């Protein structure tokens with residue numbers, strides 16, 4: 001390990017500091033899950049090819065809920081087949097070692113952190129979680145477990161039985177995936193926005209893994225870390241805005257590499 005990185009981590013450990021891990025698609029890529037923001041997320045409806053930024057919207061769901069569901073059932077199938085990797089397991093070890101001094105904020109909806117054993121109370125899924133659905137009309141503010149609808153491919157049709165399975169047990173309207181869409185906003189009830197910001201306000205180290213901070217809440221967490229001049233470590237195989245920011249900070253470090261390559265040693269240094 002680079003001596004400067006070792007020094008930053010030793011200091012956090014010595015003062016029994018609080019750690020906020022912020023993860024994005026990079027950590028799941030090693031489990032074989034694509035970001036679905038590129039061409040693997042494209043979806044053909046009739047003769048038109050839709051981009052993920054068009055499919056993952058409330059507007060599209062209101063226009064064509066069955067087709068949006070068909071796309072998500074395919075995507076969720078990819079998530080269900082994937083297994084957590086060394087990066088996920090290293091963060092679980094950190095969660096267990098630090099307890100209340102640890103929080104995890106994830107942009108990933110694939111559920112791999114929780115399946116690896118992350119603590120549910122300390123994991124904030126700020127873009128939602130594929131394991132849950134909820135009433136699209138918000139007749140209740142409770143989450144419902146995602147029904148088991150099998151693993152599907154891009155050709156699987158959407159049937160009348162699927163429509164029944166995806167009906168709200170209370171009002172009979174559509175259930176929707178519990179995910180934040182491109183034309184929606186972060187909030188506390190569904191997406192734990194305030195909890196995530198509070199964890200950033202109290203952290204002594206922000207550990208950024210596999211995200212470039214392209215969305216609003218992750219970049220706000222980077223801003224808080226910078227303003228408070230706390231320690232910040234970026235783990236990413238590629239250069240990105242978080243790495244640049246970490247390098248500009250007195251106690252910042254950009255560790256070039258994947259989560260499974262870098263996290264086990266970083267976590268050992270903190271425990």
Ligand SMILES: [Zn+2]
Pocket residue numbers: 135136137138139140168169170171172173
């Ligand atoms: Zn309902």
